[in-house]
Amino acid sequence: MATATSTETPADRGWYKRNEIAITPWLFLAPAILFFAVYVIIPIFQSIGISFYDWDGLGEARFVGVDNYVELLDDSAFEVSLWNNLKWLIFYLLAIPAGLFIALFLNQTVTGIRIYKSLFFFPFVLSQVVVGLVFSWFYLPNEGLLSNFLGWFGMGPVNVLGDPTWATYGIIAAGLWPQTAYCMILYLTGLNAVDPEQVEAARLDGARGWKMLWYVIIPQLKPATFIAFVVTIIGALRSFDLISIMTNGGPFGQTRVLSFYMFEKALSEYGFRMGYGAAIATVLFFIMLFFIAYFLWSMWKEEKGR
Amino acid sequence: MQNRVSLFGTHFIVEHSGRTPCVPCLRRPLRRLALLPSRQAGHLQAAIRCLAISRFSSTHRTRRHAPRATMEAMIARFQAEHPGLNIETTVIDREAYKTQIRNFLTADSPDVATWYAANRMRPYVEAGLFEDVSDLWEEEAIATNLASTKGAMTIDGKQWGVPYTYYQWGVYYRKDIYEELGLTEPANWDEFKSNCQAIVDSGRSCFTIGSKFLWTAGGWFDYLNLRTNGFDFHMDMAAGNVEWTDDRVRATFANWRELIDMGAFVENHQNYSWQEALPFMVNGESAGYLMGNFAVAPLREAGLTDDQLDFYQFPTINPGVEYAEDAPTDTFHIPANAANKEAxxxxxxxxxxxxxQTEINNGSNLGQLPVNASSSIDDDKFLNEGFAMLSSNSTGGVAQFFDRDFPAEMAAEAMQGFQEFMVFPDNLDDILNRLEKVRQRVY
Structure with missing residues (x-):
C-alpha cells in the first residue's frame, strides 16, 4: 500500500488529503473557537449593543444612543467606582513583591519545608467568600481581632469597613492575602528554573545580597513576574466577591468597583437597568482591553525577539 | 393537562423582604422559600437550600421549615377540595426566585406565582405579565373582607393579585430596661426623645439597627416621614411629586437628626445586617428596635421572654398627622401567560x-397577620397588638415599606443616602441634592 500511495499524483488524492496539514489544526480548534465565539466574543458585541438602549430586561428596549454614557460622566457613584478600581490596580500589585519575598524566604531546604510552603499557599485554596468573611470578622469594630490587637497598644477601636476612606483599602488587604500566595507559587516554580551556574558565576564576581537579587535572580524570574503581573491586574479588575461579602458596596456605596456597580445596576434587586449596566461593563471592558492588549503585545514582542 | 395548576410561591416568616442582591446564602436563613412547579406532577421538589450563617439560625429547625410546610399543607387542602386537579409545585430559594420570576413569567408560566404588593409588582404589571384580577375583587367575599389591602394591590385602578399575609412594623423594646429606668411607652415625640435621653444616660443606645443592607434605614425614614408629614405626603413622595430638597422633607431629616445627635442608634451600624444588630438588644446594650414583626421570633429564640420584650406603635410627632403604618404584604398573582386561569x-x-387565612397565619405556621377581616388571629401578644394597631389605629393609611412603595431605583439611591446620613448627618445637603437629581431622572 505504501508504494501505491507514493506513486499517486497530487490530483488523485482527495481534497482533504491534499489540505490535511492546513486544515487539521482548524478542525481541532473548531470546538473551542465555536464556544469562545458564542459565549465570549458575540456577547461582547451584544453587550456593547445593549449599552445604547434603555431596557429593563422585560419590556421594549428603547434606543437612546450614547445617553447611558453621557449619564455615566455625571454619575458620582461611577466616579467612585472608577477611583476604587484604580486603587485596586495599584495596591493589588503589592502581591507581587510580597509573593516574591515569601518565595525567596521559602526557597530553602529545611526539614518540613513542604509543609510551610503548603501553609503559605493555603489562602489561595480558600474560596474568596471565606476569605471575605474571615476578614470582615477580623475587622469588626469592637469584637474584632484587629481592634483588640490595636487596643493592646492603646489605640482605639477602628472600624475599617465602616469608614468610607478606609473600607476599600481594608478589602484590598483581604484580597492581597490569597493573591500573595498565588504570586508566591509562581515565583517558587520560577526559582526552580534559576540557573545555578549563573548564581555561581555572580558569586565569584563578588555579587551578594541585594545586588545578586536585583541583577541576577530577578532577571531570570522575568517569565514568572510577567504571569504574576497579568493575573494580578486581571484579578484587581474583576474584584467582586470580596466587596460583595465584606461591605456589599457600602458604606453608602464607597467601596464599589465597576464590576460591582454594573451588577447593582443591571442585575441586583433594585437594578434591572440593563442598558446602563451594559455601558458600565463596556467601560470596564475597554480598561481591561488596554491591559490585555499590552500583555499580548509584550508576549508577541518576546516571541519575535527569539 | 387540562386541569392542572402549578404553583409558584415565595414567602417567609421572620425575615423582611430580601435585600442583598448577592451571596444570599451567607446572609439569609432558610426561612425564605419559594414554590416552583416541577415537571413531575404532584411531586414537591426540594428547595435549593442555602447554608445560613446567622447568629440565630442554629436552633429551631422545624420552625424554619414552617413557611414551606404551611404552603404544602395549604396546597394539600386545596387539592382535597378539588380532587380533579393535578397540582404541581416546586420550591426554590427566595433570592433565586427574584431573578427567575422574570424568566418564568415570560416563558413557561405557571398558573400562580407569589410576589409583593405595591410598586414591587409594577414592572410586571406594566410589562403585561400579571393577569388583571379585578373581577375577583368585585366578588362579595373578597370585596368586603379584603378591603384594607385593596389599595396595595391596585395599579391604574385595577387589581393584579391577592394578598395572603402581612405583618406590622413598630418599635420592639426591652420592657425590663424601660421598667428599670422608670420609663413608659412614649405617647408623643417629646416623650420618645426624653425616654431615649434617659436610656443614653444609662450607657445604652435607644435603638439597635444594622444598616449594612440599607433597607433598615428605610424603615426609619418611613416612620419619621409618615409621622412628620403624613401618609398622603409620603405617598406623594413615592409617586415622585415632591422634591427631596423640599422643606417638609428636611423637617423629617431634622427630627431624625435629633435622634442621631443624641446618640440614639448603636455605633457602627453600617457594618451589621439586621440579624447582626439583634444581639445588642438581646444583651441589653440597646433598648429597642424599629423592625417588622419578623424580628420577634429570633429575639425569642435568643432567650428574651414576653416579659422582657414588648411592642409600641411609633408615636405621634406632628399632632395634626394621623397614624399611618408600614405593613408589607405578600401576594399571589396569576401570570398573564398562565394556561389555566380559572383554576x-x-x-x-x-x-x-x-x-x-386563619390557618396559614397562625403561630405554628406563618405567625403573621391574616388579610381577611373575618379571620381570627392567633393568640400572640405581638400579633394581637399589631392587628389592633393596623385595623383601628392606622387611620392615615397603610404603607408597604420604603422599597416597595418607592420605585426600585429611587429606593436604592435613597436608602444609601439614609445610611450616609445616619453616619455623617452633616452631609445632608449633598445627599438631598443627589436624591433630587435621581428623582428627576427616575420619574
Missing amino acids: AREFLRFVVSANE
Missing part, C-alpha cells in the same frame, strides 16, 4: 378565604 382564580379565592 388559578379558584386557588386565589381559596387562599384568601377566612378559614384558610
Whole structure:
C-alpha cells in the first residue's frame, strides 16, 4: 500500500488529503473557537449593543444612543467606582513583591519545608467568600481581632469597613492575602528554573545580597513576574466577591468597583437597568482591553525577539 | 393537562423582604422559600437550600421549615377540595426566585406565582405579565373582607393579585430596661426623645439597627416621614411629586437628626445586617428596635421572654398627622401567560378565604397577620397588638415599606443616602441634592 500511495499524483488524492496539514489544526480548534465565539466574543458585541438602549430586561428596549454614557460622566457613584478600581490596580500589585519575598524566604531546604510552603499557599485554596468573611470578622469594630490587637497598644477601636476612606483599602488587604500566595507559587516554580551556574558565576564576581537579587535572580524570574503581573491586574479588575461579602458596596456605596456597580445596576434587586449596566461593563471592558492588549503585545514582542 | 395548576410561591416568616442582591446564602436563613412547579406532577421538589450563617439560625429547625410546610399543607387542602386537579409545585430559594420570576413569567408560566404588593409588582404589571384580577375583587367575599389591602394591590385602578399575609412594623423594646429606668411607652415625640435621653444616660443606645443592607434605614425614614408629614405626603413622595430638597422633607431629616445627635442608634451600624444588630438588644446594650414583626421570633429564640420584650406603635410627632403604618404584604398573582386561569382564580379565592387565612397565619405556621377581616388571629401578644394597631389605629393609611412603595431605583439611591446620613448627618445637603437629581431622572 505504501508504494501505491507514493506513486499517486497530487490530483488523485482527495481534497482533504491534499489540505490535511492546513486544515487539521482548524478542525481541532473548531470546538473551542465555536464556544469562545458564542459565549465570549458575540456577547461582547451584544453587550456593547445593549449599552445604547434603555431596557429593563422585560419590556421594549428603547434606543437612546450614547445617553447611558453621557449619564455615566455625571454619575458620582461611577466616579467612585472608577477611583476604587484604580486603587485596586495599584495596591493589588503589592502581591507581587510580597509573593516574591515569601518565595525567596521559602526557597530553602529545611526539614518540613513542604509543609510551610503548603501553609503559605493555603489562602489561595480558600474560596474568596471565606476569605471575605474571615476578614470582615477580623475587622469588626469592637469584637474584632484587629481592634483588640490595636487596643493592646492603646489605640482605639477602628472600624475599617465602616469608614468610607478606609473600607476599600481594608478589602484590598483581604484580597492581597490569597493573591500573595498565588504570586508566591509562581515565583517558587520560577526559582526552580534559576540557573545555578549563573548564581555561581555572580558569586565569584563578588555579587551578594541585594545586588545578586536585583541583577541576577530577578532577571531570570522575568517569565514568572510577567504571569504574576497579568493575573494580578486581571484579578484587581474583576474584584467582586470580596466587596460583595465584606461591605456589599457600602458604606453608602464607597467601596464599589465597576464590576460591582454594573451588577447593582443591571442585575441586583433594585437594578434591572440593563442598558446602563451594559455601558458600565463596556467601560470596564475597554480598561481591561488596554491591559490585555499590552500583555499580548509584550508576549508577541518576546516571541519575535527569539 | 387540562386541569392542572402549578404553583409558584415565595414567602417567609421572620425575615423582611430580601435585600442583598448577592451571596444570599451567607446572609439569609432558610426561612425564605419559594414554590416552583416541577415537571413531575404532584411531586414537591426540594428547595435549593442555602447554608445560613446567622447568629440565630442554629436552633429551631422545624420552625424554619414552617413557611414551606404551611404552603404544602395549604396546597394539600386545596387539592382535597378539588380532587380533579393535578397540582404541581416546586420550591426554590427566595433570592433565586427574584431573578427567575422574570424568566418564568415570560416563558413557561405557571398558573400562580407569589410576589409583593405595591410598586414591587409594577414592572410586571406594566410589562403585561400579571393577569388583571379585578373581577375577583368585585366578588362579595373578597370585596368586603379584603378591603384594607385593596389599595396595595391596585395599579391604574385595577387589581393584579391577592394578598395572603402581612405583618406590622413598630418599635420592639426591652420592657425590663424601660421598667428599670422608670420609663413608659412614649405617647408623643417629646416623650420618645426624653425616654431615649434617659436610656443614653444609662450607657445604652435607644435603638439597635444594622444598616449594612440599607433597607433598615428605610424603615426609619418611613416612620419619621409618615409621622412628620403624613401618609398622603409620603405617598406623594413615592409617586415622585415632591422634591427631596423640599422643606417638609428636611423637617423629617431634622427630627431624625435629633435622634442621631443624641446618640440614639448603636455605633457602627453600617457594618451589621439586621440579624447582626439583634444581639445588642438581646444583651441589653440597646433598648429597642424599629423592625417588622419578623424580628420577634429570633429575639425569642435568643432567650428574651414576653416579659422582657414588648411592642409600641411609633408615636405621634406632628399632632395634626394621623397614624399611618408600614405593613408589607405578600401576594399571589396569576401570570398573564398562565394556561389555566380559572383554576388559578379558584386557588386565589381559596387562599384568601377566612378559614384558610386563619390557618396559614397562625403561630405554628406563618405567625403573621391574616388579610381577611373575618379571620381570627392567633393568640400572640405581638400579633394581637399589631392587628389592633393596623385595623383601628392606622387611620392615615397603610404603607408597604420604603422599597416597595418607592420605585426600585429611587429606593436604592435613597436608602444609601439614609445610611450616609445616619453616619455623617452633616452631609445632608449633598445627599438631598443627589436624591433630587435621581428623582428627576427616575420619574
